[in-house]
Amino acid sequence: MDLAFTAEELAFRAEVRSWVEQNLPKELADKVHNGKRLTRDDMQGWARILGKKGWLGYGWPKQFGGPGWNAVQKHLFEEECALAGAPRIVPFGPVMVAPVIMAFGNAEQQQRFLPGIASGEVWWSQGYSEPGSGSDLASLKTRAERVGDHYIVNGQKTWTTLGQYGDWIFCLVRTSTEGKPQTGISFLLIDMKSPGVSVRPIKLLDGDCEVNEVWFDNVKVPAENLIGEENKGWTYAKHLLSHERTNIADVNRSKRELERLKRIAKAEGVWEDVRFRDQIAMLEVDIVALEMLVLRVLSAEKSGKNSLDIAGLLKIRGSEIQQRVTELMMLAAGPFSLPFIHEAMDAGWQGNFPGGTLANAPLAANYFNMRKTTIYGGSNEVQRNIVAQTVLG
Amino acid sequence: MDFDFSDEQEQLRDAVRRWVDKGYDFERRKQVVAGGGFDRAAYTELAELGVAGLYVPEAHGGMGMGPVEGMVVMEELGRGMVLEPVAQTLIASALLAGYAPDAVQADWLPRLAGGEALVVLAHQERRNRYDPSRCDTTATQTATGWALTGQKSVVPVGDHADAWLVPARTAQGVALFLVDRAAAGGAACTEAYGLQDGGRAAELHLKDCPATLVTQDGAAAVQHGVDVGIAALCAEAVGLMDKTVATTAEYLNTRKQFGVAIASFQALRHRMADMKMQLELARSMSFYATLKLNEAPAERSLAMSRAKVQLGQSMRYVGQQAVQLHGGIAVTDEYIVSHYFKRLTQMEMLFGDTLHHTARVSEQMEETAGVFA
Numbered sequence: 001m002d003l004a005f006t007a008e009e010l011a012f013r014a015e016v017r018s019w020v021e022q023n024l025p026k027e028l029a030d031k032v033h034n035g036k037r038l039t040r041d042d043m044q045g046w047a048r049i050l051g052k053k054g055w056l057g058y059g060w061p062k063q064f065g066g067p068g069w070n071a072v073q074k075h076l077f078e079e080e081c082a083l084a085g086a087p088r089i090v091p092f093g094p095v096m097v098a099p100v101i102m103a104f105g106n107a108e109q110q111q112r113f114l115p116g117i118a119s120g121e122v123w124w125s126q127g128y129s130e131p132g133s134g135s136d137l138a139s140l141k142t143r144a145e146r147v148g149d150h151y152i153v154n155g156q157k158t159w160t161t162l163g164q165y166g167d168w169i170f171c172l173v174r175t176s177t178e179g180k181p182q183t184g185i186s187f188l189l190i191d192m193k194s195p196g197v198s199v200r201p202i203k204l205l206d207g208d209c210e211v212n213e214v215w216f217d218n219v220k221v222p223a224e225n226l227i228g229e230e231n232k233g234w235t236y237a238k239h240l241l242s243h244e245r246t247n248i249a250d251v252n253r254s255k256r257e258l259e260r261l262k263r264i265a266k267a268e269g270v271w272e273d274v275r276f277r278d279q280i281a282m283l284e285v286d287i288v289a290l291e292m293l294v295l296r297v298l299s300a301e302k303s304g305k306n307s308l309d310i311a312g313l314l315k316i317r318g319s320e321i322q323q324r325v326t327e328l329m330m331l332a333a334g335p336f337s338l339p340f341i342h343e344a345m346d347a348g349w350q351g352n353f354p355g356g357t358l359a360n361a362p363l364a365a366n367y368f369n370m371r372k373t374t375i376y377g378g379s380n381e382v383q384r385n386i387v388a389q390t391v392l393g
Numbered sequence: 394m395d396f397d398f399s400d401e402q403e404q405l406r407d408a409v410r411r412w413v414d415k416g417y418d419f420e421r422r423k424q425v426v427a428g429g430g431f432d433r434a435a436y437t438e439l440a441e442l443g444v445a446g447l448y449v450p451e452a453h454g455g456m457g458m459g460p461v462e463g464m465v466v467m468e469e470l471g472r473g474m475v476l477e478p479v480a481q482t483l484i485a486s487a488l489l490a491g492y493a494p495d496a497v498q499a500d501w502l503p504r505l506a507g508g509e510a511l512v513v514l515a516h517q518e519r520r521n522r523y524d525p526s527r528c529d530t531t532a533t534q535t536a537t538g539w540a541l542t543g544q545k546s547v548v549p550v551g552d553h554a555d556a557w558l559v560p561a562r563t564a565q566g567v568a569l570f571l572v573d574r575a576a577a578g579g580a581a582c583t584e585a586y587g588l589q590d591g592g593r594a595a596e597l598h599l600k601d602c603p604a605t606l607v608t609q610d611g612a613a614a615v616q617h618g619v620d621v622g623i624a625a626l627c628a629e630a631v632g633l634m635d636k637t638v639a640t641t642a643e644y645l646n647t648r649k650q651f652g653v654a655i656a657s658f659q660a661l662r663h664r665m666a667d668m669k670m671q672l673e674l675a676r677s678m679s680f681y682a683t684l685k686l687n688e689a690p691a692e693r694s695l696a697m698s699r700a701k702v703q704l705g706q707s708m709r710y711v712g713q714q715a716v717q718l719h720g721g722i723a724v725t726d727e728y729i730v731s732h733y734f735k736r737l738t739q740m741e742m743l744f745g746d747t748l749h750h751t752a753r754v755s756e757q758m759e760e761t762a763g764v765f766a
Contacts (some may be wrong), residue, residue, distance in 0.1 A: 001396055001397065001398065001680070001683075001684065002394065002395045002462045002684070003394065003681075003684040003685070004394060005394045006394070009394065041734050043733050043738075071394065080654050108469070124644075196529060229518075249705045259760070259761055262760050262761075266760070267749075274755070277755050277758065278751055278752065279753055279756065280755070281702075281754040281755035281758050282702065282751055282754075284754065284758060285678075285699045285702045285703055285754060286703075287700055288678070288681065288703075289674045289678050289681075289703050290599045290674075292678060292680060293673060293674065293677045294675035295394055295396065296396050296676075296677055298394070298398035299394060299395055299397065300396070302394075302395070303395065303397050310673055311667075313669070313670050313673055316666075316670065317670065318675070326622060340453075344629075345696075381663070382664070384666035384667070385659070385662065385663075385666075387665075387666035387669055387670070388662035388663065388665050388667070389670050390664040391638065391642050391665050391668075392642050392646060392662060392664070392665055393646065393655050
């Protein structure tokens, strides 16, 4: 049993660190380190840089042009990117739909869609949740009716993250109402420029429109855009969830944000306040424990010995910690987190932020925004159901 | 970066588990408690397994093993709430092997390894709470060596120990001494009592008591001993919490009310999920403590403090909720869960509680993330 990474793993990490340092634009890292608003170009620009290196699809197998990294390498790559201040990779293309296309799509679909995803040129959105179908996703109603060589799609998706930038959307749609709800769902790829597709941004409590509603009004979708077989879509979607994904814990980003919290605490004079400092110390211990949990899962995956069925714990704890970091940052700024000036969260704003510390401008918005983490990706209550199943049967 | 156990470590685990399952069930433990909280015969059986010599170097007749083996053994002992203080033997072995003059090592380590000598760390005083650098016990140099005067409290199996490792203050600062009970005679008196978990401890009164110097660097040695103790305690707690969670799950699946197993009630299912969370966080930090036990002192002690902060929260939650989910039977003496709970509670107060270690982490916190990476 050994805490240290191997020499090969350390060499790999050094290689990634060096490449990120040379290729991550400084202005972009500054934005991320300071919680500034990211533009479409920011996010897609980084995707394109990674794409050129062949690292946007960093989890892809070699067979499909991926680097073929193991679990530890993927973790180290994620960590180096997060610590350096790289923007989060928009996952819908490279992390979510691509593996489904690789596993269940045909050769034509793979040739048609994967290059655009790998390069970062094509922006994908996820069409899963509906107003009436959140935790109970299988109850979804967006209908796809087969007519000749097309599907006619009618319905509505919601919470479509960054859908306003999406070129394509992968959707779970209902193709049958017989039998159990899960057995009537299909996995369909839809061009968002198709007539009948409309996107309406949803303004969130942080003042920005991170998510959208997407309406489908008699949208004609070629039958070649169906992945695999009709009514098998639910199993394809579940396939994604079946690998242990340690990045769900987001521990790397939480480490980076912990450092940001300490900077803010110092700037606000609460680093010397024993009581506030103790709160940071407790959070630091929580992050160490989460990191150790992640490393245990990675080790189990690496050795193939004891598979640790604790993905739910990573999501629950990871999300709680993400929230706590934002909470303490906001509390550190105290009353000076309260001014809400929308433009102040853009990089390069030249105004006077009340209190004089621009770093405080996004803190409350960050805190408000992160309340989503315990809700999405399987709410923490649903995750607790799943964890309980592993203990109680 | 590897968290698998070797075949030898798995075999060690199996051997101790078999002894606990067959030789130290809840009935035997009740008898040990009734007999005062310590059974020399049980300790001897453990010594025969090699457990007493785990940290003793091979040159002195021990197994010469390391922190991971210690963790495995303590987890298994924790599952059975074994009262015989193997953790103290680990501490004493590490302190003697790490700090004592050769003659003292040669005199004591082989007997430690064989189980003939039980040596415990007596660092707690009435007024030093969790800070071993506060030490009111004094040591004065005599013609023949050293003489200690003072009182140590809550000394594990203090009245059965063959020797105590005693911090005492000299003119230069805190030093660590070995007091041989046989040699001390009336200069060392103990008042023994039972503990909340059924174990045994004693007040140790020293009056001009002859002692052998282990090291002048008492502060460093005691801190090291405490750190070995924390790592052992974390592992023991993980084994016990694992057992507690499993026992609770079995109860929920068996107990029926309103015509159904109470395991079907979501509130209770979520509580079990939270208990599992605390168990796995604790296990993760127990691994962390074990893997940091051989680091340089500052890094080692910080790691132990971090671990104890997590373990403190986990032990309290798992213990309290195990009782809650069992309902009335868990507050009876007859049923085992109240004993799990009492042991988990007691461990909070050993080697520094959660609040104490939070302060240590806080004081030493760096500006960087300061975590593993």
